Amino acid sequence: MIGDPVPRIDAPKKVTGTATYTAEVWDAGQPLYGWIVGAAIGHGRIARLDTARAEAAPGVQLVWTHRNAPKQHEPDAGQISYARARPVLTSAEIRHHGEAVALVVATTLEEARAAAALVDVAYEAADGHFDLAAREAHAVEPPMVQSGLFATRSKLGDVDAAMAAAPVTIDRRYTTPYELAQPMEPPACFAAWKGDQVTVHTSTQIIAAARARIAQTLGIPMEKVKVVARYVGGGFGSKLGVQAETILAVLAARALAKPVKIALSRQQMFQLVSQRPASRQRVRLAAGRDGLLTAFAHEATIQQAYGSDFVEQTAACGRPLYAAANRFTTHRVVSLHLPPGGDVRAPGEATGLLAIESAMDELAHALGLDPVELRVRNEPPRDPESNVPFSQRRLVECLQEGARRFGWQRRRATPATLRDAHGWIGYGMASAIRTHFQLATSVRVRLGPSGAAVVQSDMTDIGTGTYTILAQTVGEALGISHHDVRVELGDSDFPTSAGSGGSFGAANSCNAAFRACRALRARLAAAAVADPLSPMHGLDPAGATLADGRLAIGHASEPVADLVTRLFPSGVDAIGDVADGTAEPSYKAYALNTYGAHFAEVRVDAVTGEVRLQRMLGVFDGGRMLNRATARSQLLGGMLWGAGGALLEDAPVDPRYGSFAARDLAQYLVPAHADVPEIDAIILEGVDDKANDLGAKGVGELGICGAGAAIANAVFNAVGVRVRDFPITIEKLLPGLPR
Secondary structure (H helix, E strand, C coil), rough: CCCCCCCCCCHHHHHCCCCCHHHHHHHHHHHEEEEEECCCCCCCCEEEECCCHHHHHCEEEEHHHHHCCCCCEEEEEEEEHHCCCCCCCCCCCEEEHHHCCEEECCCCCHHHHHHHHHCCCEECCCCCCCCCCCCCCEEEECCCCCCCEEEEEEECHHHHHHHHHHHECCCCCHHHHHHEECCCCCCCCEEEECCCCEEEEECCHHHHHHHHHHHHHHCCCCHHHHEEEECCCCCCCCCCCCCCHHHHHHHHHHHHHHEEEEECCCHHHHHHHCCCCCCCEEEEEEEECCCCCCEEEEEEEEEEECCCCCCCCCCCCCCCCCCCCEEEEEEEEEEEEEECCCCCCCCCCHHHHHHHHHHHHHHHHCCCCCHHHHHHHHHCCCCCCCCEEECCCCHHHHHHHHHHHHHHHEEEEHHHHHCCCCCCEEEEEEEEEEEEECCCCCEEECCCCCEEEECCCCCCCCCCCHHHHHHHHHHHHHHCHHHHHEEEEEEECCCCCCCCCCHHHHHHHHHHHHHHHHHHHHHHHHHHHHCCCCCCCCCCCCEEEEEECCEEEEEEEEEEHHHHHHCCCEEEEEEEECCCCHHCHHHCECCCCCEEEEEEEEEEEEECCCEEEEEEEEECCCCCCCCCHHHHHHHHHHHHHHHHHCCCCCCCCEEECCECCCCCCCCCCCCCHHHHHCEEEECCCCCCCCCCCCCCCCCCHHHHHHHHHHHHHHHHHHCCCCCCEEECCCCHHHHHHHC
16 A cells, blocks of 8 residues: 555545635634734834824734834754744844834734734834845855754865866856745634633644744743644745744734734745745866766855854755765855745755756766766765765666656757757756655554544645555555545644654654554554453464454454454554654664656747746656655656746845845746646655665655756757856846857
8 A cells, every 4th residue: 555646635625625724724713813014124223113003093903013012032042943932023123124023913804904004114224235146255154054964064085186187177156046935825823822821723844843933932831832734735844933923923812812813925925934045156076088076076155144043055965976086065154134044845955956967967068978977977886975875876777767768869969959940959967866864753543443543643744645645654554444544633732743844754754653553563462362352362462464454363363443342442552753863773874865867858949048848857766655646746846846946936136125026926937837848757666675664765855856957957958058047047048049
């Protein structure tokens, strides 16, 4: 059952509208509605505030600014960033455009929004730092990257000497813009207090982090906070930590002793939700005439918000990718008066591989070597920097299988030599790699007298299929149909998980569930062999199996329903735990990654320079697939996002105000179905037995890794113009198009 393309078990609720998302919750009755007022400057302070007109507006129950908002606790820098306190409306200082400066709560949403427009705020603007390129000279090397998950820098050998000695070198600079996670469901919160306890329905990817952030901000015990998020309409990293809307809803509900609901508008998301930081990257490669790399260097300069310690691991993704004796990677940050950066799908790899894989294509062109062959020749036998063996690495197989399926042999090595009636045709490819994480997770599995199972965890389903894969895993482990498994998620009353993010949610939760089922089987077997009424009485419980609804030891067996009814009339349960990866021996002994290869064909219009992606293929290795259909959907979605990164997505900053010029999905462009007419993702069958009990690794973000570079390389192959400032737009191509 594990791996089968089982249809989503939550699909009927979603298509009939009975899957309740946060903004649709009515559990505590009619709520009041909140609306956040954002700062109109990028840096400075509030000079004057007048809330009288807003307070007198119809239906208004509360107006808060920094002058009268409740006291909140400051964050503890020693904690994981998503769980730290998140105080709001605490100061007259403005650190970025759109920062919350007031909250209005009214009887209806329309009243709250209308009254919010009546809050009169005057500012004393200060010179702000908004331009990454202009401030690059002020870059500093941070003490840690991605909350300490990655080393800030790495160094082996002498890159400068290798560059000087090599017959072929590449030294290129690439820039990537700010990118915005824009899930279908904007962040929202519904908060209701009962005595000194609060129930918070919020759109979040990590229940435990949301609970900790709320409790620490308010300075109350965590057991006083219940967080619920049964259905989440996408996240892409933007909901790893709850933001201003949740903190303000909880505070306002307590102050008014009534439920309060706050949902961000699409426009507010562009300033109140973290974004993928812009980057400026330098990649240096040195190689012999045979294409073997002698040096690999990757230096990334990244935007960081004043007061934030988030650093995207942009220069870490290439460390395990290619063999080279001389190596250097480092991160530098530039503080700007912009919203804090954060994790956006495939943080680090999405932008880092865009530069690395473009540079590898440039090296292949300089050598006159096929880009696939160049990567195969530089396949490392062990992790090049940690010197530990790979758990399972099938990157070469992905490259070769992808080339065969795509028809790579039809590619012309000389750019701008393949045309049709409308323009130039180009082929491009790139490698994909993504770190596999394991974080502490617990899942409870309970069997009732009917033989049906219930699975419980605070794990969230953000649209990826968690409900379905947990039902499949438990169904197989207990020997019952997945239809007989009820999955309950997204409630802090359930065992704690690491949540959904970083491609770790599926493998963590399913392995914990598998271990719970194993413990449950052992408990049932022990009870059966001790029961004189059981046909398995006196047998060795070590040989027990569960299949077709029966517990068996050798030739003796009994229906599980009968066993549970007789010995556990109120049901029997067990909890399965997965430890943090640092506590698992395999995580120290092996380099654990997922891999893939992207292939793209583009057409560049001969007159306008417009780029059209005609077809795209990805081949991926992620260990054992828990559900081939949902995994493929995740990979396809990532590939589409890679197309956006290469050709469309850009959030330029208005240098006058420090605001993002794009404020909605009419201006911030993302790929639609028509932008990618033919796309396919192939999954190599396999099991990585070093990863975990199930041999499964996360693939949720793998699809985007390297995808944009394959398209960029195809554009170069089509017209011979190398654009290193992403996204690739008509304006950047037109001046260099062949006549």
